[in-house]
Amino acid sequence: MGWLDVFRNNDKKSSAQTAKERLQVVVAHRRTGGGDHPAYFPQLQQDLLAVLRKYVQVGDDAVQMEIEREGDLEVLELNITLPEDAKH
Amino acid sequence: MAKIIVVTSGKGGVGKTTTAASFAAGLAMRGHKTVVIDFDVGLRNLDLIMGCERRVVFDFINVISGEANLKQALIRDKRHDNLYILAASQTRDKDALNQEGVERTLNKLAEDFEYIICDSPAGIEAGAIMAMYYADEALVVTNPEVSSVRDSDRVLGMLSSKTKRAVEGGEPIKEHLVVTRYAPSRVGKGEMLSLEDVNDILGIPLLGVIPESEKVLNASNSGMPVAMEDNADAGQAYLDMVARFLGENRPMRFTQPKKKFLDRLMGR
Numbered sequence: 001m002g003w004l005d006v007f008r009n010n011d012k013k014s015s016a017q018t019a020k021e022r023l024q025v026v027v028a029h030r031r032t033g034g035g036d037h038p039a040y041f042p043q044l045q046q047d048l049l050a051v052l053r054k055y056v057q058v059g060d061d062a063v064q065m066e067i068e069r070e071g072d073l074e075v076l077e078l079n080i081t082l083p084e085d086a087k088h
Numbered sequence: 089m090a091k092i093i094v095v096t097s098g099k100g101g102v103g104k105t106t107t108a109a110s111f112a113a114g115l116a117m118r119g120h121k122t123v124v125i126d127f128d129v130g131l132r133n134l135d136l137i138m139g140c141e142r143r144v145v146f147d148f149i150n151v152i153s154g155e156a157n158l159k160q161a162l163i164r165d166k167r168h169d170n171l172y173i174l175a176a177s178q179t180r181d182k183d184a185l186n187q188e189g190v191e192r193t194l195n196k197l198a199e200d201f202e203y204i205i206c207d208s209p210a211g212i213e214a215g216a217i218m219a220m221y222y223a224d225e226a227l228v229v230t231n232p233e234v235s236s237v238r239d240s241d242r243v244l245g246m247l248s249s250k251t252k253r254a255v256e257g258g259e260p261i262k263e264h265l266v267v268t269r270y271a272p273s274r275v276g277k278g279e280m281l282s283l284e285d286v287n288d289i290l291g292i293p294l295l296g297v298i299p300e301s302e303k304v305l306n307a308s309n310s311g312m313p314v315a316m317e318d319n320a321d322a323g324q325a326y327l328d329m330v331a332r333f334l335g336e337n338r339p340m341r342f343t344q345p346k347k348k349f350l351d352r353l354m355g356r
Contacts, residue, residue: 014277016275024289027241027290
């Protein structure tokens with residue numbers, strides 16, 4: 001950085017920075033949901049885990065979710081595995 | 089044991105064939121017996137980049153269909169004895185590549201060569217899958233540009249799900265990032281994704297950076313892989329990349345903007 005930078009507008013985000021942020025979103029989306037799932041999937045999964053953990057101790061993979069498509073119908077399939085020692 | 093390396097990218101025009109040609113040339117120049125195969129059936133171009141287009145008599149499809157044997161179809165490079173080319177067919181389409189035939193050909197080549205470089209077609213259809221299917225390692229060629237990076241990510245997904253190693257549950261394919269057409273001065277101005285950015289997003293180890301260079305077009309005009317060109321920045325970068333691939337430690341060159349006279353004067 002030289003003293004001339006004083007005259008430059010440093011508030012504006014560079015286009016490369018914008019590109020990086022946009023790419024991080026699309027890449028993260030593909031990697032978590034296989035690209036096929038709605039964008040809210042990872043967050044929903046996290047929220048469900050948080051609710052579950054109020055009542056039982058479960059691992060990170062306790063909530064499995066799938067979207068089933070049958071004609072016009074979309075079914076959200078939830079599969080929650082409880083640990084053995086959670087039974088009463 | 090021969091190593092099969094696919095050069096892939098998803099997006100077209102990012103420098104797959106240029107990279108495949110120079111990578112193969114670099115390995116041959118280092119004394120390794122290498123063959124480079126054009127998997128882009130119907131749109132063959134590797135022969136032009138390698139400068140052997142007038143010597144193609146039989147091609148990969150002829151070998152697969154049994155119309156010619158490998159000896160007849162392999163073209164030996166006139167500059168380096170260790171380097172061979174197997175051209176794609178110009179007249180057929182990608183359906184002519186069948187898995188069984190590709191496997192048979194690769195197995196036969198593996199008896200004779202140290203490195204088998206597969207130059208993938210663009211896209212993510214059958215031809216591209218075929219090129220990566222038997223690979224042990226992959227060079228993922230990426231431009232520092234949004235569509236290329238996204239397509240490379242898509243290709244990484246396919247490398248880990250659609251290849252032989254993925255399907256049969258073997259050791260995963262070793263992936264290498266190759267950033268091409270890199271313009272350090274534009275990165276400096278915040279106009280282009282930096283190496284670190286691309287690396288962060290894709291998350292695979294960086295093998296080489298090839299600068300945007302007029303030497304690449306000059307080299308392809310004359311049918312010479314740019315790695316064989318003396319004093320070409322891009323060629324030097326490819327040779328560095330080959331050295332790294334062979335286990336040497338080489339710093340990344342051509343990643344800083346050339347300093348202008350005025351900048352030096354002002355201490356920038």
